[in-house]
Amino acid sequence: MSLSDEFLLTQFKQGDAGAFRELVERYTPPIYNLAYRLLRDPAEAENVTQETFLRIVTALDRLRLDIPFKPYIFRIAVNLCRDIGRKKKPLRFADLGDDPAPVETFADDAPPLWERLVDEELRAQLHAALDALPALYQTVIILRYAEEFSYEEIAQATSLPLNTVRTRLRRAKQQIRSRLEKRD
Amino acid sequence: MDIPHLTPLEIEQYAEQEVPATRRAAVDAHVAACDSCRAQATRHTRLTASLRALTRQAAPADLAARISTHVEQYLTQEQIRRTRVPLIASAMVFSFLLVLWFALEMIVAFQENGVLDFFTLYTNDPGLVSLYSWDAILALCETLPFSEITLTGFALITALVLAQQLVDTLRPRTPRPEGF
Ligand SMILES: [Zn+2]
Numbered sequence: 001m002s003l004s005d006e007f008l009l010t011q012f013k014q015g016d017a018g019a020f021r022e023l024v025e026r027y028t029p030p031i032y033n034l035a036y037r038l039l040r041d042p043a044e045a046e047n048v049t050q051e052t053f054l055r056i057v058t059a060l061d062r063l064r065l066d067i068p069f070k071p072y073i074f075r076i077a078v079n080l081c082r083d084i085g086r087k088k089k090p091l092r093f094a095d096l097g098d099d100p101a102p103v104e105t106f107a108d109d110a111p112p113l114w115e116r117l118v119d120e121e122l123r124a125q126l127h128a129a130l131d132a133l134p135a136l137y138q139t140v141i142i143l144r145y146a147e148e149f150s151y152e153e154i155a156q157a158t159s160l161p162l163n164t165v166r167t168r169l170r171r172a173k174q175q176i177r178s179r180l181e182k183r184d
Numbered sequence: 185m186d187i188p189h190l191t192p193l194e195i196e197q198y199a200e201q202e203v204p205a206t207r208r209a210a211v212d213a214h215v216a217a218c219d220s221c222r223a224q225a226t227r228h229t230r231l232t233a234s235l236r237a238l239t240r241q242a243a244p245a246d247l248a249a250r251i252s253t254h255v256e257q258y259l260t261q262e263q264i265r266r267t268r269v270p271l272i273a274s275a276m277v278f279s280f281l282l283v284l285w286f287a288l289e290m291i292v293a294f295q296e297n298g299v300l301d302f303f304t305l306y307t308n309d310p311g312l313v314s315l316y317s318w319d320a321i322l323a324l325c326e327t328l329p330f331s332e333i334t335l336t337g338f339a340l341i342t343a344l345v346l347a348q349q350l351v352d353t354l355r356p357r358t359p360r361p362e363g364f
Contacts, residue, residue, distance in 0.1 A: 017256060017259070020252070020255060021252045024248050024251050024252045024255070025248050025252075028243050028247055028248040028251060029240055029242070029243050029248075030240065032240075032241065032243035032247060033240035033241045033243070036241040036243075037241060042244075045241075045243075046243075046244065046247060049243070049247065049251065050247075050250075050251050050254060053251050053255055054254070054255065054258065057255050057258060057259065112227075115227060115230075119234065119237070122234050123234055123237060123238060126234055126235060126238060127238060130235075130238070141235065144235075145232060145235035145236045145238070146235075146236070146238060146240060148236075151202070170193075170196060173196070173231065173232075176231070176235075177231065
């Protein structure tokens with residue numbers, strides 16, 4: 001039974017350095033993964049991960065213990081990635097605005113060819129499809145499926161309204177599907 | 185089947201287990217009965233399951249340890265910084281008091297040895313100075329209160345350096361600029 005993030009943070013605020021080490025151990029892998037996927041640069045991903053924790057420490061006095069920690073820490077990381085990304089990869093990080101919904105292509109009954117891929121091949125193609133997504137779509141996909149966020153948590157982590165999260169997630173998956181089908 | 189098929193949105197909601205409570209029973213029943221909708225839901229579920237199964241890009245093995253060390257170093261510096269503030273502040277106040285004290289001493293000394301009188305004379309009638317012999321001017325210089333001047337200057341520099349230190353120490357450490 002592991003201790004909750006909020007409990008560890010309270011401990012840390014009371015001077016227990018080990019509690020923060022535990023949080024660093026817990027969140028370094030997912031935050032590095034997010035930053036790496038979004039920025040595709042191992043050095044930048046390391047910087048973002050380190051900077052995320054430093055921002056939490058520098059904001060410690062103002063940090064609220066009554067709000068969930070997980071969306072909060074990801075929100076810092078997402079913002080850092082966006083700030084760096086907008087400078088270094090402006091195209092991938094452009095605001096999506098009100099892009100029209102893509103045509104629903106999967107309503108027909110015929111199973112798409114990707115259905116026949118074995119899991120391993122499918123995963124490889126998914127990775128490629130994911131990498132081709134704009135950063136905003138990629139972010140919601142990673143939060144939802146790699147990190148098991150609820151829609152509410154994604155909304156908190158991305159500062160987006162809940163409905164925008166739903167729409168974005170749906171469109172992200174549609175783009176992934178259409179990419180998989182193009183590859184067939 | 186006579187009833188309409190599920191919409192793509194409903195299929196997605198079903199696969200994500202996000203069907204609104206009011207529709208849940210109807211959607212479940214339809215999926216159970218309809219091969220076509222079930223096939224689509226299964227397809228969707230397989231896609232999301234594969235997305236869930238994607239492995240994370242592994243972080244360097246020592247990254248967490250390095251970050252912890254960095255954070256602890258930062259916190260230690262912060263601790264030192266905080267304990268230093270009262271010390272620097274009191275040293276600064278003391279130095280400014282010294283400046284006042286030495287400056288007063290200096291003014292008193294200037295008055296005592298007649299240098300001030302000379303300056304008043306000089307500003308009123310600069311031509312008068314040319315009447316002074318070099319010896320007289322040198323004698324005047326020798327009577328200048330050098331130790332008071334030096335002490336005032338020294339205390340002033342010390343006070344300013346301490347004030348600067350205090351500002352530096354009090355300034356919150358801002359996160360590094362973008363790009364690090
Ligand atoms: Zn149906």
